[in-house]
Amino acid sequence: xxxxxxxxxxxxxxxxGDIRLIQTILGAPPKIPFTFKSDGRQVSQALDQLARSASLxxxxxxxxxxxxxxxxxxxxxxxxxxxxRPDMIIMDLALPKMTGLELITSIKADKKLLNIPVVVFxxxxxxxxxxxxxxxxxxxxxxxxxxxxxxxxxxxxxERFWMAVATLxxxxxx
Amino acid sequence: MRPxxxxxxxxxxxxENHSGDVRLVEEALREGKLLDGLNVELAADGQEALDFLYxxxxxxxxxxxxxxxxxxxxxxxxxxxILDTIKKDVELRTIPVLVLTTSDSPTDLAKAYELGAxxxxxxxxxxxxxxxxxxxxxxxxxxxxxxxxxxxx
Numbered sequence: 623x624x625x626x627x628x629x630x631x632x633x634x635x636x637x638x639g640d641i642r643l644i645q646t647i648l649g650a651p652p653k654i655p656f657t658f659k660s661d662g663r664q665v666s667q668a669l670d671q672l673a674r675s676a677s678l679x680x681x682x683x684x685x686x687x688x689x690x691x692x693x694x695x696x697x698x699x700x701x702x703x704x705x706x707r708p709d710m711i712i713m714d715l716a717l718p719k720m721t722g723l724e725l726i727t728s729i730k731a732d733k734k735l736l737n738i739p740v741v742v743f744x745x746x747x748x749x750x751x752x753x754x755x756x757x758x759x760x761x762x763x764x765x766x767x768x769x770x771x772x773x774x775x776x777x778x779x780x781e782r783f784w785m786a787v788a789t790l791x792x793x794x795x796x
Numbered sequence: 797m798r799p800x801x802x803x804x805x806x807x808x809x810x811x812e813n814h815s816g817d818v819r820l821v822e823e824a825l826r827e828g829k830l831l832d833g834l835n836v837e838l839a840a841d842g843q844e845a846l847d848f849l850y851x852x853x854x855x856x857x858x859x860x861x862x863x864x865x866x867x868x869x870x871x872x873x874x875x876x877x878i879l880d881t882i883k884k885d886v887e888l889r890t891i892p893v894l895v896l897t898t899s900d901s902p903t904d905l906a907k908a909y910e911l912g913a914x915x916x917x918x919x920x921x922x923x924x925x926x927x928x929x930x931x932x933x934x935x936x937x938x939x940x941x942x943x944x945x946x947x948x949x
Contacts, residue, residue, distance in 0.1 A: 674928075737909035753944045756890040759883075761914045765942045776940050783936035787929045788894075788915045792902055 629785060632708035633685040634692040634725065635743070636717050640766070641685040644712065644743075647777040649681035678785050684708065689720035693728065696735055708738055709790045712780070714766070715744040715751060723754055730759040737791040741780060800854045807834040807938070809861035811845040811878065812896075813870055817919070821865070821896075824930035834938065837861065842873025846881065849888055861891060862943045866913075868897045868904060876907060883912030890944045894933065 631648060635641050684705065686692050692713070695702045711729070715722030722742065729735045739761040744751065747765045755763050764780065767773045784790065808825075812818050818838060825834060837858070839845035845866070848855045864882070868875035875895070882888045892914040897904065900918045908916050917933060920926045937943070 737906065739909070739915070747942065749945050752942050753890055756892065756944050759889075759912055762892065762937075762941045763944075764940055779932075779936045779940040782932050783915075787932045787936075788917050789900070789905055791906055791909045791916075 634713035689725035726758040842870040
């Protein structure tokens with residue numbers, strides 16, 4: 623539903639490879655198989671997929687590798703003076719100094735930031751981490767798959783739900 | 797009132813008073829292939845939702861739902877109050893609450909996220925889009941996201 627203007631996503635992940643993957647997958651068009659048999663159903667499925675992806679807004683992905691940098695970004699300090707406010711934050715928990723859990727708390731305690739959806743995308747599947755993230759008001763928790771296809775599926779599903787099904791809060795006029 | 801019997805696991809507590817919408821959500825969930833196993837329980841107004849969550853009266857044996865789909869405009873107790881109550885309760889706040897409403901008002905949207913809604917979904921008017929939205933929601937929250945695993949006490 624909603625506006626087609628570009629969405630801004632901030633990725634907080636200490637692993638540059640993961641950042642790269644997320645950047646490549648988010649907002650990428652779906653792969654349409656070229657090997658159609660003349661099977662009407664397959665064609666219509668592919669068209670359906672294309673139409674569905676056309677309903678997704680274009681996304682700009684911004685990335686930082688630490689919680690400290692994420693806070694600088696969100697408060698537009700230093701290099702980030704002109705940074706656009708993210709419509710959503712995708713963050714890992716394993717970050718170098720300040721932890722991901724601490725970052726969630728500090729975002730959700732800030733009146734100006736608390737309504738930005740925070741999606742935890744973490745290598746940890748420890749029940750304490752999951753519970754603690756939700757407790758600190760993360761909007762959702764995804765266990766980062768190791769397998770690259772599963773990783774892509776998770777990002778695509780995330781994109782589908784948050785960018786096409788859910789309505790994100792309107793950007794504040796700050 | 798006799799206590800109700802509940803399945804061991806309730807995947808979704810649907811808090812919705814329009815029986816037409818209840819029907820649509822249930823149908824859409826059933827259509828999503830992976831969905832056969834999802835247990836959905838219904839609370840038909842705000843008070844019932846709270847009784848379910850706090851295991852009062854006929855809900856004494858109700859398990860903790862894994863996810864809540866919450867309409868905003870409910871009889872007896874408003875959806876916003878319920879959201880506020882859940883998110884201020886140390887025990888309940890880890891349950892993801894998705895607002896599912898006909899409202900597309902920016903005020904409702906802002907307020908819901910402020911109160912701690914995990915997501916906000918405006919019900920599409922178009923039937924096909926409604927089905928797609930519920931299926932995408934279900935796929936994301938039950939196949940991709942990890943829900944907190946509470947010990948079902």
